[in-house]
Amino acid sequence: MTTGAPPSPYAARPRRSRLRRYLPLGLAGWLVLEIWLLTLVAGAAGGLSVLLLLIAGAVAGSLIIKRAGRRAFQNLNEALRRGGSPARGGANGLTMLGGLLLMIPGLVSDAVGLLLLLPPVQRAVSRRTENALERRLRKAAPGSLGDAFQQARTHRPDGRVVQGEVVREDRPGPGEQRPPLTR
Known part of the structure; x- marks a missing residue:
């Protein structure tokens, strides 16, 4: 027999990470900032100019993503043709991220997207x-x-050796039969 109160189901709940706690707040603040800046620019330059600016950003972003994707695919094909491992696509990935930020409507995202280019x-x-x-x-x-x-990162292009484990199975020689898989 146990005595005392049953354990609370909330006592064992793990704490939320900082990212999970503050990301929704940051996204809401970013959205409010984008809307405020768009209304500010629309009041100063006119609604049509803001609309044209947003359309130009979306078109430029899609062209940038298309070009970076094509370049990444060409680099992959070239590396595989040479028999080597594909190079890291850090620059292409950041270029694609910059294009994506240009496609998102807003002035802050456009500025960050242009910086990433x-x-x-x-x-x-x-x-x-x-x-x-x-x-x-x-x-x-x-x-x-x-x-x-x-x-999983056992093969490094820079030649560093990563510790691992090799499991070798006994394979039958020519003319020998494999043992049955069932026991």
Whole structure:
């Protein structure tokens, strides 16, 4: 027999991460800022000019995404034709993200999208993102998703050796039969 009150179902609930806690608030603030800026520009320059600006941003963004996607596909085909592994697509990915931000209606997203199209900004963002990912993977606990991702990166183009495990099965020689799979 146990004594005392039953455990509360809320006691074992894990805490929400900062990202999950503040992302909805940040998105709502960004949306309010975009609408406020669009109304401010529409009041100063006219509604037609804002509409043309949004259409031009959507067209330019789609052309940028199309060009970056085509370049990434050509790089992949070229690398596979040479027999090597495909190069990282960091610049193409950031170019696509910049095009996507241009396609989203709004002035702040257009400004950030245009910034992501500049090569120095792409290099800086790519470097910071790679460093943050490396830190997270080093800090990953065994058995976590980060640990699985770390173990999956066995082939590195820079020649570094990543520890792993080789499982070799005994294979029958020529003329020998395999044992049956059923037991």
